[in-house]
Amino acid sequence: MKTNQLFNDLTQIVGKKNIITNTENLKKYNNDWRGFYNNKSLCVVFPDNSNMIKKIVKYCCKKNIKIVPQGGNTSLTGASVPTYNDKEIIINFSKLNKILEIDKSNLTILVESGSILANIKEYLDKEDYYFPIDLSSSGSCMIGGNIATNAGGINALKYGSMKENIIGLEIVTGDGLVLSSLSKMKKNNTGYDLKSIICNSEGTLGLITKVLLKIFPKPHNNFTFFVAYKDLKTCIKSFNQIRELYYDKLESAELIPNLSFEICIKNNFLKKHFFEKKMPWYVIYRLNLYEDKTLFQDIFEKNFELINNNVNDILIPNSINQEKKIWKFRDDLVEAYKIEGKIVTNDISIPLDKMIDFFNIAKKNIKKINSKIKLHPFGHIGDGNIHYNMILPNDVSNGTYLKLRNKIYSYVNELVEEFGGSFSAEHGIGQIKKNSLLKFKSKNEIDIMKKLKKVFDPKNILNPGKIFDA
Ligand SMILES: Cc1cc2nc3c(=O)[nH]c(=O)nc-3n(C[C@H](O)[C@H](O)[C@H](O)COP(=O)(O)OP(=O)(O)OC[C@H]3O[C@@H](n4cnc5c(N)ncnc54)[C@H](O)[C@@H]3O)c2cc1C
Structure with missing residues (x-):
């Protein structure tokens, strides 16, 4: 044509x-x-x-x-x-961006799929409600994209990923059929759950046009604390203790290696380190509070001796401003790391009890690939989702960089598989991980996915060449 x-x-x-x-x-x-x-x-x-x-x-x-x-x-x-x-x-989808209806009785919000995630969150905040999904890209990503990727982010620990926060969807399939399932009922077992199939389908099964989301009354306060650890073993032990103590409140637990501070300072995202004495690992924790913050602070201090053994240093922000700075540092990390140039990124998840073994083996073998590689693993330790990233020396040629990158991807994915983890925890498959999908999913699973694709998109016009070649 x-x-x-x-x-x-x-x-x-x-x-x-x-x-x-x-x-x-x-x-x-x-x-x-x-x-x-x-x-x-x-x-x-x-x-x-x-x-x-x-x-x-x-x-x-x-x-x-x-x-x-x-x-x-x-x-x-x-x-x-x-x-x-x-x-x-x-x-x-940027022009399909209206917030259509908030329903405070049924705790839902209906929005068009091009609504920017941060705008939905801000709108709800003013109404004293809360939508928990939060990514460093919240200011640009859109809710339709979040659903199509089943986005996770920093609060998935308490609230789950996008999938757990959708009640209904309207979509247009590849042959132009409109499927509208926007009932506000959370309990609604009426046949196959089509919205779960659309979630994480990366635009290959249908175009999402409207979204009905679950919302929550806004927590009255948040309580952030930033903990320094002498090694990963202590860090994971401490995370387990903190989770036991504050299970119902614990919204985020973000692992930060010391290198993150160096990267953010070097690339002008941070003025100075948050801690005087440097430690190899840190975790930023955030609790959602529906009770009075001062009363909770007393409880936290009383409980502190229960966790003190494993904590090397702790920073409790003394102002909202300082709390914001800490979370901004976490948000800026992805941008700052991108500037480092020859980077390799792996979005993996590993069972928490196997994390230390994984880190030890991976480090040893990656250093064998190139001893100058700097490891920069960070991210959502609470749900086992680590961005197992690294920075290659700048003096490797572009050709060598691409070869090394592929070698590292294959190695990390194989190891993740051995440890019973996932080679793509929250970013999806897209174009970059198609080979891994074919390698690690069974033939039966791939066959069923391909059959589903045919049903929703008989002419293969929706996002061809993503996830797999249909
Ligand atoms: C700085 C940074 C930090 C990030 N942090 C996280 C994180 O913590 N957790 C996480 O999960 N991801 C993260 N991401 C990845 C990304 O932000 C998410 O995957 C996000 O959900 C994508 O939303 P988007 O609107 O940008 O979608 P796009 O990037 O535009 O599209 C993503 C996929 O969704 C499809 N799609 C988009 N809109 C629709 C629609 N309306 N209907 C059907 N299909 C559609 C596209 O075809 C594509 O397959 C991060 C990215 C950046 C740049």
């Missing part, structure tokens, strides 16, 4: 203001966050209502035109950008 004809037809559906065809202006949408992928799309369209989306999909299905659904384009796996050159259009 001629591209001019395509542009004219799409313009008829979305209007002149809602389409970009200029090569230069398309770059922003074609390139992924990490800068690994830059295939060219044919154009980007910005529908501003569900009906437009249905029309675009029906049109593309008829003409066999491939679609890349795109939210905030913060995917770390190349899932939100084209797989091929000049073959796909991008549907960007």
Whole structure:
């Protein structure tokens, strides 16, 4: 099909203001966050209502035109950008961004799928309600993207991932059917749970247009504390003790190696270290409180002797400002680390009781691959999800870097599998982990996934080349 004809037809559906065809202006949408992928799309369209989306999909299905659904384009796996050159259009959801209804009686909020996560959280905060999913990318990622990736983030420890926080969805399938399941009932066992299949499908089964989310009364206070540990064994022991003591309150537990401070200071994200005496490991904890903070602080101090043995130093922020600085440091970590250049990122999960063995074996063998590699594992220790990242020496050539990166990916994934973990805990598969999926999932699982894909998207027009080649 001629591209001019395509542009004219799409313009008829979305209007002149809602389409970009200029090569230069398309770059922003074609390139992924990490800068690994830059295939060219044919154009980007910005529908501003569900009906437009249905029309675009029906049109593309008829003409066999491939679609890349795109939210905030913060995917770390190349899932939100084209797989091929000049073959796909991008549907960007940023104009489908209305907050439609908050229901305080049933504790739900209905939003359009292009709503930015931070905007939903801010809106609820003003109403004294809370939506717990929180990522360092919250200011740019969109709720549809969060669902399509089953995003996890720093609060999954208490509230689960995205999947646990959705009540209903409206989607458009690959042949333009609208499936709307927006009942507010949390107990609703009526046939297959289609929303669970859409969650984590990375835009390959349907386009999410509306989302009904679970909300919570806003915690009256938060209590953050930052603990320094002399080694990983003590750190995990201490985490277990803190979890036992404050199980119902513990929202986040974020592992930070000392190298994180150095990276943030070097790249101007942090002025100085939070602790005077440096230790190899730290964990930032946050508790949600529905009781009075001063009363809780007394309890915390009384309980402190129960955890003191394993704690080398502790920082309890003395102001909201200091608390914000601590969490900003955690948020900035991904950006600061990206600047380091030749990096390797692994988004893995490991059972907590096996974490120390995993770290020891992985470190020994990665140093054998290249002794100058700096390990930088950090992240959501509370649910075993570690970003097992590393920085390669800057003097390796680009070619060597790519070879080493692949070697490290394979090695880490194999080891994770041996330890009964997951090679992709929260970022998904996208383009970057397709080979690992084929390697580690059984043939039966892959076959069923491919059959599902055929049912939802018979012509394979939705996000082709993501998760697997259909
Ligand atoms: C600094 C930084 C920190 C991050 N931290 C975390 C973290 O802690 N936890 C975590 O889980 N992830 C994290 N991520 C990854 C990323 O932010 C999440 O995967 C996020 O959920 C993606 O949302 P998005 O709107 O940017 O989606 P995009 O990147 O645009 O798309 C992601 C996938 O969703 C699909 N998609 C998007 N919108 C729709 C829709 N409406 N319908 C159907 N499919 C759609 C796309 O096709 C693609 O497959 C981080 C990323 C960055 C850059």
